[in-house]
Amino acid sequence: MSSSTVSVTAATPTPHPFQLKVDDVKPSKSDINFVIMDYLISEGYPKAAQKFAKEANIQIPAEEDLIQARVDIRVAIHSGDIDTAINKINDLNPQILDTDPALHFALLRLQLVELIKGCTSSANCDITPALTFASAQLAPRAATNPEFLRDLELTMSLLIFLPSESLQPQLADLLKPSLKREVASRVNQAILNSMGRKGEARLRSLTRLRNWAEKKAREAGKDLPPELPLGLQDVEGNLDATNGHSRTDDVMVS
Amino acid sequence: MFRRSSYASVAAGNAGSGQPQASGPARSGSISHLASTSGASPQPVHAHASRSADADGNHSSMSASWARGALLPSYSSQFGYMGYGSYDGQANTFFVPSYLKGSKYAEKLEDLHNARMASARELRSGHSSNAGSLSTSSSSINLHKMASTHRGMTHDIIERAPALADTISPWPTRWSEVDKFEQLEIEDNGRQAKYAGSQKSHDEAASVRADHPMPRQCGIYYFEVTVMSKGKDGRMIGVGFSGPKVPLSRIPGWEPESYAYHGDDGQSFSNTTSGKPYGPKFGTLDCIGCGINFRTGSAFFTKNGNLIGTAFRDLKPDRLYYPTVGMKRPGETLKANFGQEPFSFDIDAMVAEEKASILAEVADVSKSVLMNETAFIQRLVGQYLAHDGYVETAGAFAEESIAEARALATDGTEVPYTEMEEDLDAINRQKIRAAILEGDIDKALKHTKAYYPKVLRDNENIYFKLRCRKFIEMIRQCNELSLRRQAPPTPPSKRSTASNGFRNSIATDDYDSEMELDEQLGVLSGTGQWHADGMDTEDELEDKDAKLQQLLNETINYGTELKAEFAHDPRREVKRALEDTFALIAYENAGQSTLAALLETSGRVPVAEELNSAILVSLGKSSSAALERMLQQTEALVNELAEDGASGSFINVREDFLL
Numbered sequence: 052m053s054s055s056t057v058s059v060t061a062a063t064p065t066p067h068p069f070q071l072k073v074d075d076v077k078p079s080k081s082d083i084n085f086v087i088m089d090y091l092i093s094e095g096y097p098k099a100a101q102k103f104a105k106e107a108n109i110q111i112p113a114e115e116d117l118i119q120a121r122v123d124i125r126v127a128i129h130s131g132d133i134d135t136a137i138n139k140i141n142d143l144n145p146q147i148l149d150t151d152p153a154l155h156f157a158l159l160r161l162q163l164v165e166l167i168k169g170c171t172s173s174a175n176c177d178i179t180p181a182l183t184f185a186s187a188q189l190a191p192r193a194a195t196n197p198e199f200l201r202d203l204e205l206t207m208s209l210l211i212f213l214p215s216e217s218l219q220p221q222l223a224d225l226l227k228p229s230l231k232r233e234v235a236s237r238v239n240q241a242i243l244n245s246m247g248r249k250g251e252a253r254l255r256s257l258t259r260l261r262n263w264a265e266k267k268a269r270e271a272g273k274d275l276p277p278e279l280p281l282g283l284q285d286v287e288g289n290l291d292a293t294n295g296h297s298r299t300d301d302v303m304v305s
Numbered sequence: 306m307f308r309r310s311s312y313a314s315v316a317a318g319n320a321g322s323g324q325p326q327a328s329g330p331a332r333s334g335s336i337s338h339l340a341s342t343s344g345a346s347p348q349p350v351h352a353h354a355s356r357s358a359d360a361d362g363n364h365s366s367m368s369a370s371w372a373r374g375a376l377l378p379s380y381s382s383q384f385g386y387m388g389y390g391s392y393d394g395q396a397n398t399f400f401v402p403s404y405l406k407g408s409k410y411a412e413k414l415e416d417l418h419n420a421r422m423a424s425a426r427e428l429r430s431g432h433s434s435n436a437g438s439l440s441t442s443s444s445s446i447n448l449h450k451m452a453s454t455h456r457g458m459t460h461d462i463i464e465r466a467p468a469l470a471d472t473i474s475p476w477p478t479r480w481s482e483v484d485k486f487e488q489l490e491i492e493d494n495g496r497q498a499k500y501a502g503s504q505k506s507h508d509e510a511a512s513v514r515a516d517h518p519m520p521r522q523c524g525i526y527y528f529e530v531t532v533m534s535k536g537k538d539g540r541m542i543g544v545g546f547s548g549p550k551v552p553l554s555r556i557p558g559w560e561p562e563s564y565a566y567h568g569d570d571g572q573s574f575s576n577t578t579s580g581k582p583y584g585p586k587f588g589t590l591d592c593i594g595c596g597i598n599f600r601t602g603s604a605f606f607t608k609n610g611n612l613i614g615t616a617f618r619d620l621k622p623d624r625l626y627y628p629t630v631g632m633k634r635p636g637e638t639l640k641a642n643f644g645q646e647p648f649s650f651d652i653d654a655m656v657a658e659e660k661a662s663i664l665a666e667v668a669d670v671s672k673s674v675l676m677n678e679t680a681f682i683q684r685l686v687g688q689y690l691a692h693d694g695y696v697e698t699a700g701a702f703a704e705e706s707i708a709e710a711r712a713l714a715t716d717g718t719e720v721p722y723t724e725m726e727e728d729l730d731a732i733n734r735q736k737i738r739a740a741i742l743e744g745d746i747d748k749a750l751k752h753t754k755a756y757y758p759k760v761l762r763d764n765e766n767i768y769f770k771l772r773c774r775k776f777i778e779m780i781r782q783c784n785e786l787s788l789r790r791q792a793p794p795t796p797p798s799k800r801s802t803a804s805n806g807f808r809n810s811i812a813t814d815d816y817d818s819e820m821e822l823d824e825q826l827g828v829l830s831g832t833g834q835w836h837a838d839g840m841d842t843e844d845e846l847e848d849k850d851a852k853l854q855q856l857l858n859e860t861i862n863y864g865t866e867l868k869a870e871f872a873h874d875p876r877r878e879v880k881r882a883l884e885d886t887f888a889l890i891a892y893e894n895a896g897q898s899t900l901a902a903l904l905e906t907s908g909r910v911p912v913a914e915e916l917n918s919a920i921l922v923s924l925g926k927s928s929s930a931a932l933e934r935m936l937q938q939t940e941a942l943v944n945e946l947a948e949d950g951a952s953g954s955f956i957n958v959r960e961d962f963l964l
Binding site for chain 2: 069072073076077078079080082083085086088090091096097098101102103105106107118125127128129130195219228232238252253254255256257258259260261263264265266268273275279282283301
């Protein structure tokens, strides 16, 4: 008798007190839209930014004309055409690479990786171009900085191991698209900084703040529900595991 | 011939006053002035929110839940200025210590203060309007409410007593008149404490605590005390803090839960009569600062603008500490600065440094997380765009991010290709939203009934809001037509037909009774100087008058219908909404009245969002996008972290991360 009433109440669990506090926060749509526009501009999605300006009836920030240049540079880096990327960056502002040797080195190293990949793709390829490039472009820079040197040595060792199915993780990382993505994103931020803009999309900082705050709050023993889902799953439905979107993805990684 | 255009004149049989620019019938100037000031920009604290006022009129965004409560003038006046240091009736003694400017905590307190001011103001204006013109008294109070909440016709359910008022403690503002040793005199609006008595025993001293404890939410709290005059051979002066129950007949530092820096020997004392060597001695005209860093649980002192160093560590996190001073000789006088004026020590820099180190900690992530972050944020944005029905943006964004992924995957290793599915619901929702944003409520209702018949049935309050909004849109049209009657005709070339809210199909001849119209912001805002009515020929004027009268009649019929439908609704918010809406009728030119905020197009946004959310819920989807949820969580988490003076105190999510 009483057990049935219990089960009824259990069916609609009372929300966690913290959830009520969360629900109590009413973010303003215009703030969110501003953050979205900021993201589209700074990460370089010009078409979406234009549509968004129309649909949400907000202004595109003034430096709109430079988005396309940044997009082109990103595309060049992503597709491994580092020469073009470097030229375009210098067209935009030669100071950017001059004042950031680490970034310049990262780009050149990416170029070396591409060269090595090219000349080790088949067994009887010529590795001379890669060697020439390394000694002409990278070696002088590496001499000035132990970190550069280490990176160069690691990259050169690709020559020995490629082509190979089983590289050690450190080497395999050099071949992953994520390296290109990272360098492209650093270049993007350097360009934005050179224009006097806050370098990073606010959405990135916000995401980190969210992760940091949850970590801190849990450390401090605050009364939180075991998980704080965002509901990304609701919309995307069933996700295939190959994309790496697991349940934990929804809760955010930290 | 029909010449008068105000509702009042139609409804009340042409009895109004004759001035064309009258802002309202017999309204006392002082009231409307008060109301309109508050409507335009409630208080300086909101100046930073100017951007946020654009799209949704939700004035203070992240702190909106707060502001909503706080801006409510309904806050009962019995709370008065309690705790705000103005016992002597001075109204504007509210101040924000420099180092707390821009902090969330200061924002909350300021909102609370403004709410109290507003309630006092409302009380006053209520009185004067009763005294002045009985006929408008009731509506003027309602207008004022709407104007100061600045949310257009959103008709939020309003809590009468903001619950947060209890949870937010104010900072010290003055020495307490009660919590002091009897023979201490408090002067200079509570800033100055003077020992007026005669010394009795050697051990006896005279101490006073401030009116409020040092609030943990500050993260760092700091105040300064200047020795105005040492008494005759006076030496023993103590500056520090103590718990609420520490005896005030003792110099601070000697008792348990009492901490101080003493001037006679420069030693620091905590909980005991034996001190520890700490800093230099101090005397007349020296300025001593005292601060607690609640994050680290430590306290420090400054002398004449120089930091001496950490004096106490391991302060207990669950105790209340009040700024406290104590003295021993008659004539000794100490003056406190709780932030009313600039500090001699650069506390702002210390707080800024603390904040910077925390922000750096937040930003510090490893590279591997960075990669996940890029993908994660992309999904977050994509989902938000789809969820909120920005269909074209979502499409363009998907296209661009797929192109990006392809460029990256030239090696052919991974091709993360996700087909952008045509989301029919998103398109329908976008149509409905667009209709509301254009002011075409009928179209929105029609679409909603067709695609989501259940939604309006299940959400009667939204249905009601839509109906009210339609009424407002009708009044907008009348208002505009009436303006046009007085104004020179707009050249056709200036009529934009874009769908961005400036569509102007209300031109005299193509008016259609379906209300497929939109207002023209330009006309509304530009009419201030138009006194002329001489450009039109008599015929055109008459033609316009006919249109206007027809429109007015339709509007009034609609209003009557609306009232009939909801008149017996017992809900308070419905009653209020009806009152507020109908108050608009009183104006000949509502666009220039204190009610103008109600007519603003920004009032459409909340209605559109609410309907969108309701549709999503009816489809079994989450009512808010993941990004929105993330913002909510972030704010709530940081709030949690700020409660006990931890790192969260130094973070203002909106100020530091959104703007």
